[in-house]
Amino acid sequence: MKFFHLSHTDLDGFGCQFISKKIFPDAFFYNANYGLEVKLFLQDILVKIEDTSKEEDIFFLITDLNLNSDESKNLNHKIKKLNEDGYNIKLQLLDHHGTGLKSSQKYDWYFLDVERSATKITYDYFCEN
DSSP states (O other): OEEEEEEESSHHHHHHHHHHHHHOTTOEEEEEOSTHHHHHHHHHHHHHHHTSOTTSEEEEEEESOOOOHHHHHHHHHHHHHHHHTTOEEEEEEEEOOGGGHHHHHHOTTEEEOTTSOHHHHHHHHHHHO
């Protein structure tokens, strides 16, 4: 399995990656601040996913970053299209920023919990899964 993890550039974002690196030590890790950086890293990761064999399972995790409606819509469309083209991509976003509420209500891969830090959400996610 190939694991791609995009997270925020703060301690909470790095905490999420500290946890996932224990499970996926050979993963591809990216850190972005909001705005253009997020869009560029999403684009870069999608290109790397397309370069991955369709035979390989892919897990794309985003933590401690809330995507706006357009970013969520575009990402959902691209992942859906890649999966229809024969890829096996699991997309999961774990976040705690209330500004992501609309996207979390629209997409099943967008998990929002404003009561816990992103690191705690990530820890609990991997304990449960």
